Amino acid sequence: MGELINARNLVKSFGETQAVRGVSLRVNAGEVVGFLGPNGAGKTTTMRMLTGFLDPTAGDIALNGLLLHEDPIRARQSFGYLPEGAPAYPDMTVREYLTFIARARGIPARRIAERLDAVVARIHLRGVVDQVIDTLSKGFKRRVGIAQAILHDPPILIMDEPTDGLDPNQKHEVRELIRAMGSTKAIVLSTHILEEVEAVCTRAIVIAAGRVVFDGTPADFERKAPDHVTRNRMDYAFRAMTAAASEVPL
């Protein structure tokens, strides 16, 4: 399997602010890319462009070989997306919501129940499947968001802070899930937890002030810290990489 995401020179301006200033990204099947960067670095904005929610000010995006702006509907079929904060309709039950997403994604009616069962089992939603989303705990809401993203078993997964707000057990489970799916899919996830990158990612990309300041394996990432640092080496490397860029006024 080949290249599933190819984004070239993405730029996004909001009026005066340049949130993203020329980010390029190529991701192959079998890669799990961890997107790192300080608050406001442009991670969410980049992911919103990758999914077509935001139109880039400049640059173009190909997903599964389809240009997003030329063939948006078919390109959108190839990914699942967990937006920041895992939004969902609060007045629906988990089952109603996932059924709605399945229908909207064009999954044939006779296969919806089977897909739902598979995902509900995989994300451990069995106990809450008939509960109204509004009454779920934060962690369960996030899991509903993940379930929604993988319902159609897409080749590409884009997840904005998938483990934010999960307890350590759930964090572990979601990481296992991502790792398992990562062998066949192209996955891009953002996170503020550096250990997560070591635990699940095959590649780390650090962006600061809208630019890529590092792109390499988690091991390379750690080597960016000087030898005398023995504890929290990734934190140290992260600070070193992002400090310079963050001094540029946004």
Place this chain on the structure above:
Amino acid sequence: MSPWGTIFRREFTGYFATPLAAVFLVVFLFLAGIFTFSMGGLFERGQADLRSFFQFVPWLFLFLAPALSMRLWAEERRLGTIEILTTLPIPLSHAVVGKFLAAWLFSLVALALTLPLWLTVAWLGDPDQGAIVAGYIASAMVSGIFLGIGGCVSAATKNQVIAFVVTVVLCFLALLTGFPLVLDFFRGWLPQGAVDAIAGVSVMTHFTSLMRGVVEFRDVVYFASAIYGLLLATNLMIDWRKGA
């Protein structure tokens, strides 16, 4: 099911997931009853028709349609679900149409619940059935236009209260420009052509025209193209404002 059908179904059942539906229907019927019987003087006039009801319908919808439309898009934006909805593999136009039709059908349900009024006058006398049918069509059209305006406004904001207020104001203007008093005011300083144009785009002009009992091609074209135009505007509004 086609994509718009999926959106329509979720939206329509969504009205019933909260007490909103019940509150709306009760208020609608209550006001319809008051207007028709007390203020409209259905009995005093001694005529078996529904004119007294229909003449108040635009004013009823002036407040009730914005209450239905305010959440259509503002709620999606506030929740962030717009990010999921607009990245699903369905054309945006399907989402726009599906949501609009759900709100419209709901307002038609409210209208349908006034059918006992029709039965009452039919029982009391011998009403002009054609005029009543035309009255219902005219009412459905007015609610369609108001919901179209409301959907477009709702697409521009995260705040349902703002969406409600702005929609009421715009709908009020759309009604007002059809009244002789207002048109006379314009006549003082605008050429006749411009005054005709203002009257021509007014909801009220076409509503009263339909109400006369003749379904004229002109009025049908007006309502159809106004709703189409408003849906188009909603589509553009979402595209333009979704990230903001």
